[in-house]
Amino acid sequence: MQVKSNFQGKKLITSDDILGKDLLDVEGEYIGVTSTLNIDQKNKKIIGVTVDRGFMKSNVFVGIDMIRTLGVDSIILNTTLPMKYIGMSVYDVNGISIGKVKLSKFQSDINHLIFIK
Secondary structure, rough: OOOOEEEEEEEEOHHHHHHEEEEOOOOOEEEEEEEEEEEEOOOOEEEEEEEEEEOOOOEEEEEEHHEEOOOOOOOEOOOHHHHHHHOOOOOOOOOOOEEOOOOEEOOOOOOEEEEEO
């Protein structure tokens, strides 16, 4: 990544430095490749990126507040995306299996897991 310092002394990067990069969660697990910058038209600010997760998988939106590092070779998140929980076993306080996660909901603009079903 080439950092440019050409606007009022601020360190800038371009869309080329973000798009096409591998996206990793906080544990270093590969999620996909950044494919689109999402910009709030009214406020003219980047609000996140869209990630292509590969063949037969839906794209996912990642809010800008979920991004910890814009690295040279990859982008690293500061959290785990909710789809990672789907299929995991759920246990009660006594360690007895009560099922598997079927659905998880994440509100990216506040960076919080809302529920797991």
